[in-house]
Amino acid sequence: MTTGQLNPSDLVGVSFWIISAAMVAATFFFWVERDRAVGKWKTSLTVAAMVTGIAAIHYFYMRDVWVTTGESPVVFRYVDWLLTVPLQIIEFYLILAAIAVVSASLFWRLLSASVIMLIAGYLGEIGSMNVWLAFIIGMLAWIYIIYEIFAGEASKISASEGTPASQKAFNALRIIVTVGWAIYPIGYVIGYVGAGSADSLNLIYNLADFVNKIAFGVVIWAAATSESK
Numbered sequence: 001m002t003t004g005q006l007n008p009s010d011l012v013g014v015s016f017w018i019i020s021a022a023m024v025a026a027t028f029f030f031w032v033e034r035d036r037a038v039g040k041w042k043t044s045l046t047v048a049a050m051v052t053g054i055a056a057i058h059y060f061y062m063r064d065v066w067v068t069t070g071e072s073p074v075v076f077r078y079v080d081w082l083l084t085v086p087l088q089i090i091e092f093y094l095i096l097a098a099i100a101v102v103s104a105s106l107f108w109r110l111l112s113a114s115v116i117m118l119i120a121g122y123l124g125e126i127g128s129m130n131v132w133l134a135f136i137i138g139m140l141a142w143i144y145i146i147y148e149i150f151a152g153e154a155s156k157i158s159a160s161e162g163t164p165a166s167q168k169a170f171n172a173l174r175i176i177v178t179v180g181w182a183i184y185p186i187g188y189v190i191g192y193v194g195a196g197s198a199d200s201l202n203l204i205y206n207l208a209d210f211v212n213k214i215a216f217g218v219v220i221w222a223a224a225t226s227e228s229k
């Protein structure tokens with residue numbers, strides 16, 4: 001599978017390698033730590049492990065594409081996101097449902113918006129759609145998700161509801177969707193403005209995946225194990 005050698009001066013290639021190892025380690029960690037969590041939190045850790053596990057597999061292949069061709073592994077990247085982002089929406093829903101009664105339609109709205117965001121980004125990156133039109137559509141879908149979490153149904157959840165652990169997880173969710181997810185459109189702009197830069201694009205996407213898949217999982221883990229005393 002991995003045919004190319006890793007060039008020490010290839011910073012992007014090295015970042016693919018490091019994130020691959022981190023994704024595998026995180027998957028193992030969340031999986032094993034599941035035993036220490038109580039009740040509904042077990043499912044959250046299972047989902048966190050699924051996200052990093054799926055990403056690990058894609059990172060092995062993405063690194064190979066990068067090292068052997070020097071091109072952005074767009075297809076593997078987006079297949080990974082199309083699998084892991086819906087899983088993260090499930091994760092968000094589990095957190096919200098742990099705090100308050102949330103409708104199933106909220107789940108479907110968040111899921112649909114995330115899929116629209118990713119399809120637009122994909123069409124822009126493969127050149128099937130104007131790169132900035134795709135960006136605007138993706139941004140609108142992302143802003144809608146932020147709206148749902150800060151001003152829509154999900155935000156009606158009062159700070160007095162839920163356990164301290166679930167509130168901690170809910171705050172983490174808000175930070176992830178606004179600050180953590182913002183790294184992706186920043187990478188897209190830097191990657192495609194002017195002559196564009198595949199190096200910056202992949203470096204920033206790799207950093208973003210580390211934050212949004214591993215660091216977010218760790219926050220879930222902290223909340224999940226804080227209730228198990």
Ligand SMILES: *C/C=C(C)/C=C/C=C(C)/C=C/C1=C(C)CCCC1(C)C
Pocket residue numbers: 081084085088117118120121122134135136137138139142181182184185188209212213
């Ligand atoms: C594990 C992977 C995750 C959490 C991927 C998230 C991806 C995004 C938030 C992508 C966002 C984009 C926009 C907001 C505008 C258009 C370009 C995208 C697809 C990079």
